[in-house]
Amino acid sequence: MAKHRLSKSTYIRSLQCQKSLYLHTKRPFLRDKISAEQLAKFRRGTDVGVLARELFPGGIDMTPKSPSAYIAKKDETLKLVNTKNINVLYEAVFEYDEVLIMLDILVRDGNGWKAIEVKSSRKLSTTYYNDAALQYYVLKGNNLTINSFKLIHINEDYVFDGTLRLEELFTLVEVMPKLEQMLPSTATSIATAKQTLDLDKSPDIPPGMHCFTPYPCDFLGHCWKNIPTGNLLQMRSINPEAASAFFANGRFLPEEILNEPIYNSIDQGELQAFKEHRLTTSAALPEALRKTLNRSDNQLFIKLLSLQPAVPFIVGFRPYQAVPIALSWSNGTKGSRVFEPDATGVEQARSLLNELFENNNLIITDDADTLLSFYFANPDTSHQSPITNHQSLILGIRQIVQSSPLYHPDFGRDCAFENIVRALTGKSISSEHWLRHDLQAAETEAQRHKVMAKLEQYPEVLSIITGEIRSLLLPV
Numbered sequence: 005m006a007k008h009r010l011s012k013s014t015y016i017r018s019l020q021c022q023k024s025l026y027l028h029t030k031r032p033f034l035r036d037k038i039s040a041e042q043l044a045k046f047r048r049g050t051d052v053g054v055l056a057r058e059l060f061p062g063g064i065d066m067t068p069k070s071p072s073a074y075i076a077k078k079d080e081t082l083k084l085v086n087t088k089n090i091n092v093l094y095e096a097v098f099e100y101d102e103v104l105i106m107l108d109i110l111v112r113d114g115n116g117w118k119a120i121e122v123k124s125s126r127k128l129s130t131t132y133y134n135d136a137a138l139q140y141y142v143l144k145g146n147n148l149t150i151n152s153f154k155l156i157h158i159n160e161d162y163v164f165d166g167t168l169r170l171e172e173l174f175t176l177v178e179v180m181p182k183l184e185q186m187l188p189s190t191a192t193s194i195a196t197a198k199q200t201l202d203l204d205k206s207p208d209i210p211p212g213m214h215c216f217t218p219y220p221c222d223f224l225g226h227c228w229k230n231i232p233t234g235n236l237l238q239m240r241s242i243n244p245e246a247a248s249a250f251f252a253n254g255r256f257l258p259e260e261i262l263n264e265p266i267y268n269s270i271d272q273g274e275l276q277a278f279k280e281h282r283l284t285t286s287a288a289l290p291e292a293l294r295k296t297l298n299r300s301d302n303q304l305f306i307k308l309l310s311l312q313p314a315v316p317f318i319v320g321f322r323p324y325q326a327v328p329i330a331l332s333w334s335n336g337t338k339g340s341r342v343f344e345p346d347a348t349g350v351e352q353a354r355s356l357l358n359e360l361f362e363n364n365n366l367i368i369t370d371d372a373d374t375l376l377s378f379y380f381a382n383p384d385t386s387h388q389s390p391i392t393n394h395q396s397l398i399l400g401i402r403q404i405v406q407s408s409p410l411y412h413p414d415f416g417r418d419c420a421f422e423n424i425v426r427a428l429t430g431k432s433i434s435s436e437h438w439l440r441h442d443l444q445a446a447e448t449e450a451q452r453h454k455v456m457a458k459l460e461q462y463p464e465v466l467s468i469i470t471g472e473i474r475s476l477l478l479p480v
């Protein structure tokens with residue numbers, strides 16, 4: 005039997021960009037290296053999927069051990085669904101219309117079946133519906149009677165009380181009526197993807213915003229190598245769809261659209277930043293932020309390194325709530341400390357933060373959301389700033405940059421903290437992902453010391469960046 009031509013991942017890839025599907029299948033050597041962050045996300049998805057199986061226990065795991073085992077597993081799946089006493093299958097393998105799928109959980113339901121797909125995120129996205137629609141299409145093609153199709157995702161309001169309650173951790177959403185409606189468009193998208201696979205050269209698709217959504221494409225290095233820096237898609241004040249449309253006809257830079265009406269709507273500050281390659285601003289700062297930045301007494305620069313587990317394991321914690329594993333700070337005096345990711349570590353981190361917050365009334369960090377997500381167990385209060393019980397304010401550099409008319413061509417559209425650091429200090433800092441990885445892997449004091457030395461660079465760069473922002477926004 006001919007090998008399948010599409011899978012769930014290649015289908016989703018085709019919806020993002022047909023060129024990406026073509027390159028992935030026919031020119032895989034052009035692919036960028038997959039980032040460690042992306043790999044960690046994939047692993048998290050798998051772990052949550054395996055945990056969710058416990059909601060439907062006693063199933064047979066059909067996961068093929070290697071790509072060559074797919075056909076055997078597909079035949080075995082078909083045999084098992086026709087076997088009376090087999091009620092639950094995990095990763096059941098089906099093929100139809102040259103599309104191969106592995107369904108997370110399949111549960112017998114009277115004369116039919118319930119299909120379940122598990123997502124490790126807190127919300128359902130369009131991509132998840134597209135993915136489920138493909139699975140539904142293939143299941144129907146196999147003449148299975150599907151009584152229900154549910155998507156499972158993480159319930160962000162769940163609080164761990166010492167016993168993991170899967171029925172509360174997971175939210176099940178019935179999506180079959182929507183998938184039924186999506187059947188015709190799914191069939192069309194499959195046909196389009198197959199036409200792409202029949203091409204003998206890569207489709208001519210120019211780069212655009214679609215290279216980043218819903219996932220950063222792994223052919224950016226190949227497709228973007230001739231796109232000039234300082235381009236329209238790096239600008240925050242132009243609509244990304246409009247910028248993509250200019251990309252499509254070969255216009256990448258602001259000076260190439262001088263005569264277009266949209267040019268006048270681009271923030272003048274951002275245009276100046278791109279022209280002069282420096283930090284600029286275009287408008288008066290919101291009064292509250294100006295006042296806050298004016299407070300340069302008792303300021304604390306701080307970096308919290310944390311785990312953000314999908315499944316909480318500390319009493320009182322919610323999914324993805326930050327669990328501290330290290331802290332570095334500077335408030336005239338420098339300090340850093342490592343914590344075990346357990347209840348004792350949490351208490352130690354909280355009391356250290358209490359002490360630091362008590363003595364400093366302006367707290368500057370890279371990403372305020374992480375610090376607040378740990379410090380306030382209750383998400384209803386987690387976005388409050390100032391921290392009223394301490395008469396202090398927490399400011400996140402990312403949040404300041406994103407919410408102010410503050411521009412630098414190297415910030416990038418998403419204003420990643422690493423980009424801000426490079427743009428304003430000329431330095432490179434170790435990414436949070438690697439610090440977390442290396443700290444957890446450290447076996448000796450010397451290895452731990454090395455990681456902490458890198459973490460201690462954060463308060464230092466936070467101080468420089470704050471100085472840069474102050475000198476621009478608060479001229480003397």
Ligand code: SF4
Pocket residue numbers: 020021022023024025027209210211212214215216221222223224227228
């Ligand atoms: S980088 Fe962009 S244009 Fe190139 S394959 Fe990926 S999504 Fe398509």
